[in-house]
Amino acid sequence: xxxxxxxxxxxxxxxxxxxxxxxxxxxxxxxxxxxxxxxxxxxxxxxxxxxxxxxxxxxxxxxxxxxxxxxxxxxxxxxxxxxxxxxxxxxxxxxxxxxxxxxxxxxxxxxxxxxxxxxxxxxxxxxxxxxxxxxxxxxxxxxxxxxxxxxxxxxxxxxxxxxxxxxxxxxxxxxxxxxxxxxxxxxxxxxxxxxxxxxxxxxxxxxxxxxxxxxxxxxxxxxxxxxxxxxxxxxxxxxxxxxxxxxxxxxxxxxxxxxxxxxxxxxxxxxxxxxxxxxxxxxxxxxxxxxxxxxxxxxxxxxxxxxxxxxxxxxxxxxxxxxxxxxxxxxxxxxxxxxxxxxxxxxx
Numbered sequence: 001x002x003x004x005x006x007x008x009x010x011x012x013x014x015x016x017x018x019x020x021x022x023x024x025x026x027x028x029x030x031x032x033x034x035x036x037x038x039x040x041x042x043x044x045x046x047x048x049x050x051x052x053x054x055x056x057x058x059x060x061x062x063x064x065x066x067x068x069x070x071x072x073x074x075x076x077x078x079x080x081x082x083x084x085x086x087x088x089x090x091x092x093x094x095x096x097x098x099x100x101x102x103x104x105x106x107x108x109x110x111x112x113x114x115x116x117x118x119x120x121x122x123x124x125x126x127x128x129x130x131x132x133x134x135x136x137x138x139x140x141x142x143x144x145x146x147x148x149x150x151x152x153x154x155x156x157x158x159x160x161x162x163x164x165x166x167x168x169x170x171x172x173x174x175x176x177x178x179x180x181x182x183x184x185x186x187x188x189x190x191x192x193x194x195x196x197x198x199x200x201x202x203x204x205x206x207x208x209x210x211x212x213x214x215x216x217x218x219x220x221x222x223x224x225x226x227x228x229x230x231x232x233x234x235x236x237x238x239x240x241x242x243x244x245x246x247x248x249x250x251x252x253x254x255x256x257x258x259x260x261x262x263x264x265x266x267x268x269x270x271x272x273x274x275x276x277x278x279x280x281x282x283x284x285x286x287x288x289x290x291x292x293x294x295x296x297x298x299x300x301x302x303x304x305x306x307x308x309x310x311x312x313x314x315x316x317x318x319x320x321x322x323x324x325x326x327x328x329x330x331x332x333x334x335x336x337x338x339x340x341x342x343x344x345x346x347x348x
Contacts, residue, residue, distance in 0.1 A: 001304070001307055001310045001311065002068070002069075002285070002300040002301055002304040002310075003300065004310075004314070005064065005067070005068030005069065005300075005304070005305075005310055005313075006068070006069075006280075006284060006285070006287075006300045008064050008068065008317065009061055009064040009065055009068060009069070010276070010277060010280040011277075012057055012060045012061040012064050013057075013061045013276065013280075014272075014273050014276045014277055014280075015057045015060075016054070016055075016057035016058050016060075016061055017128075017272050017273075017276050018182075018269050018272050018273050018276075019050070019053075019054040019057060019328075020051070020054040020055055020057065020058070021125075021178075021179045021182045021183070021272060022047070022050075022179075022182050022183050022185075022186035022265075022268075023047040023050060023051040023054060023121075023183070023186075024121050024124055024125055024179045024183065025121075025125075025179040025180050025181065025182045025183015025184060025186065026043055026046065026047050026121075026183040026186055026187050027043075027047070027094065027117050027118060027120070027121030027183070028118055028121040028122045028125070028176070028179070028180055028183060029180060029183050029184060029187065029199070029202065030043040030044075030114070030117070030118060030121075031114060031115075031118045032198070032202075033184075033187060033195050033198040033199050033202065034195055034198075035194070037107075037110060038341050039193075039194060039195050039341070040110075040114060041102065041341035041342060042191055042195055042339055042340070042341040043187065043191070043195065044098060044101075044102075044341075045339040045340060045341050045342060046186070046187060046190040046191055046339035047186075048098075048339075049331055049334070049335045050331065050335075051098065052095070053327070053328075053331065055091065055095075060324075067305055067309065067310065067313045068304060068305050068310060068313075069287060069298075069300065069303050069304060069305065070303075070305050071145055071298055071303035072287045072288055072298055072303050075141075075145050075146055075147065075288060075298060076288065078146060078147075079139060079146070079147040079148060079149055080131065080134070080149065080163070082151065082163075083127065083130075083131065083163055086123075086127055087124065087127050087128070090120040090123050090124050090127065091120070091124070093116050093117075093119075093120040094116075094117060094120035094121060094124070096113075096116075097113040097114070097116040097117035097120065098117060100113055101113035101114060101117070122176065125172070125175045125176040125178075125179040125180075126172040126173070126175065126176050127172070128172075128175060129168075129171045129172035129173070129174060129175025129176065130163060130164060130168040130169065130171060130172040132171055132175070132279075133167055133168030133169075133170070133171030133172065134149070134163060134168055135283075135287075135288065135289065136171070136221060136224070136225050136228060136279070136283070136289070137157055137161070137165075137167055137168065137224045137225060137289075137291070138161075138224075138225065138289035138290060138291035138297075139161070139288060139289070139290070139291060140159060140160065140161065140290075140291050140292060141288060141290040141291075141292075141293075141296045141297065141298065142296070143296060145288075145296075145298055145303070147288075149161065149162055149163050150162040150163070151163050151164060152164040152165065153165070155169075157224050159291050159292055161291060166220075167220050167221075167223075167224050170213075170216065170217060170220055171217055171220075173213065174210070174213040174214065174216075174217045177206060177209050177210050177213055178210050178213075178271070178272060178275075180202075180206050181202075181203060181206035181207045181209075181210050181252070181268060182265075182268045182269075182272060184199045184200075184202040184203045184206055185199075185203055185252065185256075185261070185264045185265040185267075185268040186265055186268075187199035188200045188203055188256075188261040188264065188265070189261040189262045189264070189265045190338060190339045191338060191339055192338045196261075200256065200259075200261070203252065203256045203264065204252075204253060204256055204257070207249065207252050207253065207268075210249070210271075211249060214249075214275075225289070228279075228282045228283055229282075231282045231283075232278075232282055235281055235282060237281050238278050238281035238282045241274045241275075241277045241278035241281055242274065242275070242278040243274075244270055244273070244274035244278075245270065245271050245272075245273075245274030245275040245278060246271075246274075247267075247270065247274075248267045248268065248269070248270025248271030248272075248273075248274055249267070249271045250267075251263065251264065251266070251267025251270065252264050252267040252268050252271065254267075255267055284300065285299040285300040285301050286298075286299050287299060287300060287303065288303075
């Protein structure tokens with residue numbers, strides 16, 4: 001049962017990365033690919049049907065952790081308390097910016113919310129990437145499973161550590177670059193005209209940066225958590241998923257050069273999904289790694305929830321998950337084709 005709920009939590013977090021990732025990237029890029037008010041409303045029209053539904057995957061992943069691994073959730077929320085509030089503030093700013101920017105026609109009003117939307121969309125991938133970096137590097141767990149982290153210490157990735165150090169910042173920058181590239185592929189697929197051309201021009205440049213940073217992050221991960229890299233050859237599933245990610249990265253370059261924007265976007269989805277799940281497969285069963293003493297690490301086996309509750313929750317999962325998949329099939333079907341900016345005063 002712990003293995004099943006670990007897989008459920010990973011799948012939900014992966015869905016969040018892939019789905020909310022494209023509208024994070026679109027938001028971060030929209031000041032660069034959209035120069036006029038109409039073009040910026042075109043970007044908002046492209047992500048409009050999806051962004052609020054995409055964010056629900058973060059809540060779903062939190063719910064899966066609450067059911068499956070309550071000790072992990074309670075320890076993580078306590079230890080990352082300040083960082084979690086930074087994420088919440090950024091999510092709130094981003095949602096407000098999307099909803100409010102077109103309510104008033106004044107150019108200063110709209111530019112202000114456009115800036116807020118872009119900044120929140122840039123900061124969130126960095127925050128989430130840094131959080132992943134903390135989980136991979138490890139945190140200073142005490143014997144009771146709790147930890148505290150300063151925002152930063154000496155940036156060495158050695159105890160005493162903070163939330164930010166050279167490694168977590170590098171992972172945050174990598175996450176930002178990957179989601180910028182992901183957003184560019186989405187906008188190239190869903191927009192037309194000048195926005196489409198600018199997005200297409202950015203895809204290959206951004207993914208070239210991603211490819212370089214992927215190598216750098218892999219080398220850095222080997223330095224701060226050698227167990228993760230050492231586990232890869234012994235885990236066929238992780239090898240398959242890492243290969244899937246590499247194939248997705250290659251597909252982005254191949255299909256972008258041929259003008260096949262939807263296929264390039266699907267390649268980007270494959271890259272992010274494969275990389276996220278390969279990382280999870282390598283660290284399993286560890287969920288909160290102890291930096292000082294591996295025996296103190298919280299794992300899927302020693303931090304799981306009540307077995308009876310987990311079995312009950314599986315029944316609800318079997319009912320709910322197909323409905324969510326059906327929802328996305330309908331939404332993408334209804335909004336197929338290129339996005340068109342709504343008339344001023346209507347829509348986003």
